[in-house]
Amino acid sequence: MLLVTSAEMQKLDTVMIEEIGVASAALMESVGLRVAEVTMDMVDGTGAHQSMGERVSSRSREMDSRKMIAVVVGKGHNGADGLVAARYLHVLGYSVRVWLTSDERDLSHLTHIQLCAYRNVHGRLAEETDDLTQADVIIDAILGNGSQLPVREPLRPFLQAIHKAHRPVLSIDFPTGLDPDSGQVDVDCVKAVRTVACGLSKPGLYVEPGRAYAGQITIASLAISYHMAVRHGAHHFLVTEQDIAKRYRRRPQDSHKGSFGRVGVLAGSPGMYGAARLAVEGAYRAGAGLVYYFAPEDLSDTWVSGFPVEAVVKRYAGRAGVWNVDAIASLLALFAQVDVGVIGPGMGRSMQDSPEALLALAQLPIPLVLDADFLQVVAASEDGGVTFFEHRKHLTIITPHPKEFAQLIKRPTSVVQENRLLYAKEYAVKTQTIVVLKGAGTVIATPEPAVWINSTGNSGLATGGTGDVLAGLLGGLLASGYGAESAALVGVYVHGKAAELACTTQYSQESLVASDLFAWFGTAFRQISWEMDISHDG
Numbered sequence: 001m002l003l004v005t006s007a008e009m010q011k012l013d014t015v016m017i018e019e020i021g022v023a024s025a026a027l028m029e030s031v032g033l034r035v036a037e038v039t040m041d042m043v044d045g046t047g048a049h050q051s052m053g054e055r056v057s058s059r060s061r062e063m064d065s066r067k068m069i070a071v072v073v074g075k076g077h078n079g080a081d082g083l084v085a086a087r088y089l090h091v092l093g094y095s096v097r098v099w100l101t102s103d104e105r106d107l108s109h110l111t112h113i114q115l116c117a118y119r120n121v122h123g124r125l126a127e128e129t130d131d132l133t134q135a136d137v138i139i140d141a142i143l144g145n146g147s148q149l150p151v152r153e154p155l156r157p158f159l160q161a162i163h164k165a166h167r168p169v170l171s172i173d174f175p176t177g178l179d180p181d182s183g184q185v186d187v188d189c190v191k192a193v194r195t196v197a198c199g200l201s202k203p204g205l206y207v208e209p210g211r212a213y214a215g216q217i218t219i220a221s222l223a224i225s226y227h228m229a230v231r232h233g234a235h236h237f238l239v240t241e242q243d244i245a246k247r248y249r250r251r252p253q254d255s256h257k258g259s260f261g262r263v264g265v266l267a268g269s270p271g272m273y274g275a276a277r278l279a280v281e282g283a284y285r286a287g288a289g290l291v292y293y294f295a296p297e298d299l300s301d302t303w304v305s306g307f308p309v310e311a312v313v314k315r316y317a318g319r320a321g322v323w324n325v326d327a328i329a330s331l332l333a334l335f336a337q338v339d340v341g342v343i344g345p346g347m348g349r350s351m352q353d354s355p356e357a358l359l360a361l362a363q364l365p366i367p368l369v370l371d372a373d374f375l376q377v378v379a380a381s382e383d384g385g386v387t388f389f390e391h392r393k394h395l396t397i398i399t400p401h402p403k404e405f406a407q408l409i410k411r412p413t414s415v416v417q418e419n420r421l422l423y424a425k426e427y428a429v430k431t432q433t434i435v436v437l438k439g440a441g442t443v444i445a446t447p448e449p450a451v452w453i454n455s456t457g458n459s460g461l462a463t464g465g466t467g468d469v470l471a472g473l474l475g476g477l478l479a480s481g482y483g484a485e486s487a488a489l490v491g492v493y494v495h496g497k498a499a500e501l502a503c504t505t506q507y508s509q510e511s512l513v514a515s516d517l518f519a520w521f522g523t524a525f526r527q528i529s530w531e532m533d534i535s536h537d538g
């Protein structure tokens with residue numbers, strides 16, 4: 001689902017008004033009506049808005065419910081939307097009170113016109129005796145797309161009063177105090193249970209911490225077409241089940257294991273061979289034809305016997321953690337036998353002392369999934385990985401968690417987390433890789449650039465080894481024929497979905513461990529294949 005940043009939305013508003021020819025007031029009427037509908041559903045039950053027309057014409061009968069709606073209005077056009085909603089709700093018989101956050105003379109021209117229209121139907125402003133705590137719903141129409149954080153006076157007391165009222169809040173466009181591009185929030189940010197986004201939804205409503213402030217999101221359509229939005233620069237997306245179903249690749253009936261490619265896994269180190277096992281099984285569970293595990297010659301048979309029985313263990317001529325010329329040559333010969341490489345889980349950082357090995361791997365002429373320790377080695381190289389990525393001429397997916405990513409871009413982890421979308425995109429463009437920046441709301445950024453926000457997963461995944469499983473999954477999807485962007489999106493989605501499925505049945509978010517996920521990938525894949533059938537039939 002397409003999302004737009006604040007600047008893109010401003011541009012699209014202008015295009016709608018000046019090029020398409022829809023008046024500003026008409027756009028506001030449309031948003032305000034949708035806000036009124038959602039408010040009715042909140043106070044009178046889902047579907048209540050469907051009888052809106054009948055309700056106007058039999059007002060006296062409906063008047064007795066007198067549910068109270070408080071509308072807190074800012075001086076810009078967000079306030080104008082709120083005033084349109086206030087007018088509808090008042091005429092429908094609700095007890096509406098409007099709180100103006102600024103002097104009436106400071107309202108923008110169109111907002112003032114909407115205030116007059118509200119007054120012309122005998123709508124009332126809040127008086128001394130009115131109190132937000134009396135409201136059945138508070139509509140936050142304070143700041144929208146013209147907001148610049150942090151929140152300034154005189155707005156802060158209004159935000160604090162909304163918090164103190166402890167009533168359900170509907171925010172127009174996005175909660176006041178939230179940055180729609182990054183999802184960062186002001187300390188007094190409004191916490192909504194519903195948000196009605198204007199025209200198209202905004203990325204900041206789907207990433208932490210903003211996601212927790214937005215509640216359930218409804219989009220008030222302004223008939224802005226997908227193509228028009230993309231033409232004007234929109235490049236953020238929320239990953240939905242429908243997006244994934246469109247990318248799902250059904251396995252042909254007349255296939256054989258050669259149809260689904262070979263994955264080579266270079267992972268594990270003394271004490272960490274479990275990470276390698278998880279990656280190997282992840283690659284198989286995504287559908288790879290064959291998965292090779294590249295083991296050092298001194299890896300004990302006990303460890304090897306613990307690998308999934310399907311794994312093909314191939315020894316390279318070298319001891320664990322020693323990357324001399326022979327070991328590198330032997331490894332390159334093994335990688336020549338596979339279609340995709342997965343490098344890094346639990347691998348340790350011994351390669352840090354062997355820039356030759358790093359460079360040799362950079363030049364592998366196959367798609368690579370690079371994860372964990374290997375990324376830390378790349379980050380620690382003299383130029384922070386610039387040379388490494390310059391030498392990479394083939395498709396690369398990197399799967400850092402926030403701390404690993406922070407090392408790659410040489411910024412503190414907290415700074416990365418404040419703007420995950422932006423940093424992931426910048427790095428994808430700079431290195432021409434697909435960046436899978438993990439963590440709640442995993443971000444997938446491509447060099448195009450396109451930035452996707454994943455919608456699946458839960459805190460059950462916050463446990464050792466789940467990232468190793470993901471790296472394997474992505475390798476398996478690439479080997480079995482998915483393009484790079486699709487492999488990243490489908491892999492991340494299915495990984496999160498498996499955690500959700502596991503936690504609604506057998507496990508809980510506390511008890512889930514990485515290897516539990518394997519049992520749930522089947523159901524997750526089946527769900528997206530059903531979804532594909534439904535969307536094809538429909």
Ligand SMILES: NC(=O)C1=CN([C@@H]2O[C@H](COP(=O)(O)OP(=O)(O)OC[C@H]3O[C@@H](n4cnc5c(N)ncnc54)[C@H](OP(=O)(O)O)[C@@H]3O)[C@@H](O)[C@H]2O)[C@@H](O)CC1
Pocket residue numbers: 013024025027028031074075076077078079081108142143144145146147148149150151152153154155172173198
């Ligand atoms: N364009 C259209 O036709 C359509 C627009 N639509 C709607 O309009 C919304 C955008 O409207 P908008 O551009 O007027 O911005 P909005 O946020 O309401 O007010 C900005 C004002 O707030 C002030 N202000 C800013 N930051 C502040 C802060 N931190 N603390 C305190 N004050 C602050 C700032 O004041 P100034 O800095 O100028 O003094 C400025 O005057 C959009 O979200 C959607 O709801 C839809 O109906 C579709 C059609």
Ligand SMILES: Nc1ncnc2c1ncn2[C@@H]1O[C@H](COP(=O)(O)OP(=O)(O)O)[C@@H](O)[C@H]1O
Pocket residue numbers: 372400401438439440441442456457458459460461462463464465466467468469470495
């Ligand atoms: N709270 C959460 N919500 C959703 N996904 C999460 C959460 N915490 C972690 N994850 C996911 O779990 C995985 C953890 O990967 P990583 O940190 O590399 O773990 P490990 O190195 O132990 O394998 C990533 O896919 C990440 O997106």
Ligand SMILES: [K+]
Pocket residue numbers: 078140141142143144171172173174175176
């Ligand atoms: K708002």
